[in-house]
Amino acid sequence: MSPVNRRIVLAARPHGEPRPEHFRLEEGRVPSPGEGEVLLRTRWLSLDPYMRGRMSAAKSYARPVEIGGVMVGQTVSEVSASRHPDYGEGDLVLAESGWQDFSVSDGRGLRRIDPAGPAPSTALGVLGMPGMTAYTGLLEIGRPTPGETVVVAAAAGPVGSLVGQIARLKGARAVGIAGGPEKCAYLTDDLGFDAALDHRDPGFADALARACPDGIDVYFENVGGAVFDAVLPLLNDFARVPVCGLVSGYNLTELPPGPDRVPVLMRAVLTKRLALRGFIVWDFADRAPDFLREVGGWLREGKVRAREDVVEGLENAPDAFAGMLRGRNFGKLVVKVA
Amino acid sequence: MSPVNRRIVLAARPHGEPRPEHFRLEEGRVPSPGEGEVLLRTRWLSLDPYMRGRMSAAKSYARPVEIGGVMVGQTVSEVSASRHPDYGEGDLVLAESGWQDFSVSDGRGLRRIDPAGPAPSTALGVLGMPGMTAYTGLLEIGRPTPGETVVVAAAAGPVGSLVGQIARLKGARAVGIAGGPEKCAYLTDDLGFDAALDHRDPGFADALARACPDGIDVYFENVGGAVFDAVLPLLNDFARVPVCGLVSGYNLTELPPGPDRVPVLMRAVLTKRLALRGFIVWDFADRAPDFLREVGGWLREGKVRAREDVVEGLENAPDAFAGMLRGRNFGKLVVKVA
Numbered sequence: 001m002s003p004v005n006r007r008i009v010l011a012a013r014p015h016g017e018p019r020p021e022h023f024r025l026e027e028g029r030v031p032s033p034g035e036g037e038v039l040l041r042t043r044w045l046s047l048d049p050y051m052r053g054r055m056s057a058a059k060s061y062a063r064p065v066e067i068g069g070v071m072v073g074q075t076v077s078e079v080s081a082s083r084h085p086d087y088g089e090g091d092l093v094l095a096e097s098g099w100q101d102f103s104v105s106d107g108r109g110l111r112r113i114d115p116a117g118p119a120p121s122t123a124l125g126v127l128g129m130p131g132m133t134a135y136t137g138l139l140e141i142g143r144p145t146p147g148e149t150v151v152v153a154a155a156a157g158p159v160g161s162l163v164g165q166i167a168r169l170k171g172a173r174a175v176g177i178a179g180g181p182e183k184c185a186y187l188t189d190d191l192g193f194d195a196a197l198d199h200r201d202p203g204f205a206d207a208l209a210r211a212c213p214d215g216i217d218v219y220f221e222n223v224g225g226a227v228f229d230a231v232l233p234l235l236n237d238f239a240r241v242p243v244c245g246l247v248s249g250y251n252l253t254e255l256p257p258g259p260d261r262v263p264v265l266m267r268a269v270l271t272k273r274l275a276l277r278g279f280i281v282w283d284f285a286d287r288a289p290d291f292l293r294e295v296g297g298w299l300r301e302g303k304v305r306a307r308e309d310v311v312e313g314l315e316n317a318p319d320a321f322a323g324m325l326r327g328r329n330f331g332k333l334v335v336k337v338a
Numbered sequence: 339m340s341p342v343n344r345r346i347v348l349a350a351r352p353h354g355e356p357r358p359e360h361f362r363l364e365e366g367r368v369p370s371p372g373e374g375e376v377l378l379r380t381r382w383l384s385l386d387p388y389m390r391g392r393m394s395a396a397k398s399y400a401r402p403v404e405i406g407g408v409m410v411g412q413t414v415s416e417v418s419a420s421r422h423p424d425y426g427e428g429d430l431v432l433a434e435s436g437w438q439d440f441s442v443s444d445g446r447g448l449r450r451i452d453p454a455g456p457a458p459s460t461a462l463g464v465l466g467m468p469g470m471t472a473y474t475g476l477l478e479i480g481r482p483t484p485g486e487t488v489v490v491a492a493a494a495g496p497v498g499s500l501v502g503q504i505a506r507l508k509g510a511r512a513v514g515i516a517g518g519p520e521k522c523a524y525l526t527d528d529l530g531f532d533a534a535l536d537h538r539d540p541g542f543a544d545a546l547a548r549a550c551p552d553g554i555d556v557y558f559e560n561v562g563g564a565v566f567d568a569v570l571p572l573l574n575d576f577a578r579v580p581v582c583g584l585v586s587g588y589n590l591t592e593l594p595p596g597p598d599r600v601p602v603l604m605r606a607v608l609t610k611r612l613a614l615r616g617f618i619v620w621d622f623a624d625r626a627p628d629f630l631r632e633v634g635g636w637l638r639e640g641k642v643r644a645r646e647d648v649v650e651g652l653e654n655a656p657d658a659f660a661g662m663l664r665g666r667n668f669g670k671l672v673v674k675v676a
Contacts, residue, residue, distance in 0.1 A: 221604075224601060224604055260600075265600055271616070276607055276613070277614070278607040278608040
């Protein structure tokens with residue numbers, strides 16, 4: 001066991017892209033669990049776009065990380081010492097323990113992971129928060145019906161890839177948008193998407209229109225920006241837009257130049273009777289059992305596939321995180337910590 | 339009976355505000371009903387903001403009026419001659435007969451008006467399309483719960499005034515936004531709104547914030563523009579925004595200057611989990627019986643009140659219509675034609 005606890009704290013709030021100076025690796029003593037507590041050792045750390053929001057002081061749906069505070073994040077951790085009646089040494093748990101080697105928990109918020117089940121790291125991806133985000137956003141807000149066209153951006157990521165696969169399982173056409181030919185080939189060849197478009201292609205907007213000859217009925221919004229601009233004119237009457245993320249804007253330091261296109265967007269909402277709705281996964285917490293049963297079943301049966309992008313070493317988390325915001329990852333980004 | 343049929347046709351498509359030269363008053367022969375048809379004489383013509391959209395060639399939820407075509411509009415008309423088995427001379431009907439003295443109908447789309455019921459012109463207002471717009475948009479999309487705050491703009495108009503009154507009947511707080519002190523006084527003193535704000539007041543945004551100390555849960559969008567800008571920061575998590583109209587933008591000839599604030603709006607949708615949804619009244623056509631029963635009952639019991647702004651003479655419709663788009667009307671604008 002490592003004699004020190006390494007932890008990555010927020011050193012400064014980024015204005016724009018997170019860079020190395022916004023993080024600091026600190027070493028400290030491994031904490032000791034008190035009565036009723038467990039000591040957790042991080043095995044896998046999840047890196048997710050929402051963390052960019054927590055680095056900023058702006059009001060959002062969750063409190064920002066404080067300067068000097070450990071970066072937040074879900075982990076798969078192993079109980080390395082227990083003074084808690086419900087947990088024994090070696091148990092695997094899902095924890096909100098952040099970017100560090102060790103942490104102490106009183107058990108609240110832990111969820112046990114079945115060591116005989118799927119690979120533990122899937123609890124951070126297809127069977128975890130990203131998977132449930134895809135499942136609930138698509139089915140509770142997007143509500144595709146057979147034959148409809150579902151478009152999703154960041155489609156090679158953990159949320160988008162599941163959105164498209166579930167859309168197909170529900171009888172809809174799935175059109176994915178991703179960055180680069182390799183990711184696009186993965187969507188169509190490995191995941192069965194009906195079409196995939198590279199948003200870096202200069203002819204992207206036209207290609208999207210050709211890939212959606214019957215328009216778009218559901219646009220699962222992960223990215224915002226230029227992709228949304230290309231989608232908006234293609235939305236059909238009564239289209240649904242679950243707004244899950246806006247990753248293209250997370251590092252924006254200023255608004256795009258004018259004109260102000262809010263009236264264009266609102267006119268489309270009115271005349272096409274669009275439904276735009278923001279959500280976060282916890283808004284649908286009561287769907288967790290259905291999600292685990294249904295997506296877990298699809299995964300076992302090979303009807304959905306999930307890809308991981310594994311980074312070795314906690315110290316590499318900041319660079320991997322910054323890369324993810326630029327679309328560098330290919331699959332669910334996880335850090336193998338121990 | 340007038341020996342001629344006066345009709346107001348679209349002479350040219352306006353770029354910006356409709357002006358006299360965009361309309362033309364034509365006189366023609368009174369048409370003769372064929373077998374199975376009725377001749378209708380217009381008593382009341384409804385003037386509504388949606389008609390501005392029909393004057394433009396841009397794609398919307400309904401086809402534009404053709405150049406030289408009679409301006410569209412709902413009327414309360416009297417059957418002045420009948421060769422239709424279901425209608426007799428003197429019957430009152432709701433018709434889509436447009437801006438003219440006479441028209442012929444084969445009966446399709448007509449709805450009989452009970453001469454013993456409320457004043458016939460209410461079929462164009464509180465018991466007609468505007469009333470049902472308020473009822474369905476508020477209850478199907480806004481869904482206010484007791485104690486929530488409902489804000490509506492164009493609140494002294496036929497849609498907004500009913501939105502606020504229904505919100506109160508459902509136990510919510512109603513805050514109205516209107517143009518000028520007279521309309522604001524009407525909202526609070528006559529209709530029982532909890533507060534009313536004048537959007538022309540230079541301190542409007544601050545006043546709105548003070549009038550909504552617990553934020554805004556439902557914003558019924560009739561106008562867009564600066565009012566929406568003031569509302570957006572006050573929206574609570576999970577607020578609902580039925581998008582019914584954007585009258586402040588109907589005469590826009592160019593987009594407002596930058597920056598482009600679409601990212602601001604989308605970020606609010608995401609972080610506050612807002613639901614924005616456009617609708618037109620016909621999307622909820624199956625609610626018509628409930629609407630007529632419930633709002634009809636409230637009207638009889640004096641629980642809702644409706645105000646009309648009556649203009650005399652078909653020839654005055656263009657000027658009255660242009661004035662309405664600038665907020666000049668005070669209550670449901672109807673033209674007394676005959």
